[in-house]
Amino acid sequence: MHSYIKNTLTFTFLALSFISCQQEISQEIIVYENDFSEGNTTGIENANLENFVNIPVLGFYNNEELILNLSELPSHKALRITVDILLHDSWDGNVPSPGGPDIWYMKLDNQEIMNTTFSNSPCTSTYCLMQSFPGEFPNQANPKTGAFNGNLPGRCQHNGVLGYTSRYIISKAIPHNASTATITLGDILVQENAANPICDESWSLNRIVVSTLEL
Ligand SMILES: [Ca+2]
Ligand SMILES: [Ca+2]
Numbered sequence: 533m534h535s536y537i538k539n540t541l542t543f544t545f546l547a548l549s550f551i552s553c554q555q556e557i558s559q560e561i562i563v564y565e566n567d568f569s570e571g572n573t574t575g576i577e578n579a580n581l582e583n584f585v586n587i588p589v590l591g592f593y594n595n596e597e598l599i600l601n602l603s604e605l606p607s608h609k610a611l612r613i614t615v616d617i618l619l620h621d622s623w624d625g626n627v628p629s630p631g632g633p634d635i636w637y638m639k640l641d642n643q644e645i646m647n648t649t650f651s652n653s654p655c656t657s658t659y660c661l662m663q664s665f666p667g668e669f670p671n672q673a674n675p676k677t678g679a680f681n682g683n684l685p686g687r688c689q690h691n692g693v694l695g696y697t698s699r700y701i702i703s704k705a706i707p708h709n710a711s712t713a714t715i716t717l718g719d720i721l722v723q724e725n726a727a728n729p730i731c732d733e734s735w736s737l738n739r740i741v742v743s744t745l746e747l
Contacts, residue, residue, distance in 0.1 A: 557610075564602055567738065568590060571588070576598065576600050577597075578593075579598065580593075587738060592735070593718075593736065594730040594733060599715070599716050600714070600742075601714050603711065605744055607746070608708065608744035610747065611742060612706075612742070612745055613638070613703070614741040614742075615701070615702050615703075616739035617636075618699050619698050620697045620735060621652065623649075623652045623733050624653060626661070626672065629722060629724060630725050632722050633669060634649050635720040638715070639714075640716075641714050649663050653675050654675075655675050660674065660675065662674065662675070665700070683695050687734065689726075715742065717737065719735055721734075
């Protein structure tokens, strides 16, 4: 085999993209990947294995945090965190109390890296509850902007009704060099008029991938 090709193949993960500082990534190594199909929740606090339409997930959360603790990370300059999340039932996006705002957030080592809202509301000329994603709260975007799939069935309050679960695949690259990392996913959901809050609005985690980046 030609040595150039051989050397190229030696690197499992190559420079595929850029992060905000526009430096080229020389090596990306996946250090954690879990779709929960094996039932392994080692290192995750508040892990609760569930199923959503026969897909294994961690769920179902309402005003809760899910925390992944990683250690012995290889030398790196940044972490890429990719989450595949499902937002179930009547998320109301940016609206004020009593319906919202319905916040979902991510932290790395207790520093906020994402604080946004999601909306599963219908959107017509007379009724549309805006969401912040793909921006940060209180950005104004139409419901389901950026969704990987906005037409999955509701889980509880709108059980089986298409459009009441939306799926988002979110990837963030953050400067980081410590050998340990704590990743927190959480929500602040508001449903003051709901008899059963977790049935009215909840979320679940379908998959999480963490990789280290050398710049
Ligand atoms: Ca609601
Ligand atoms: Ca709400």
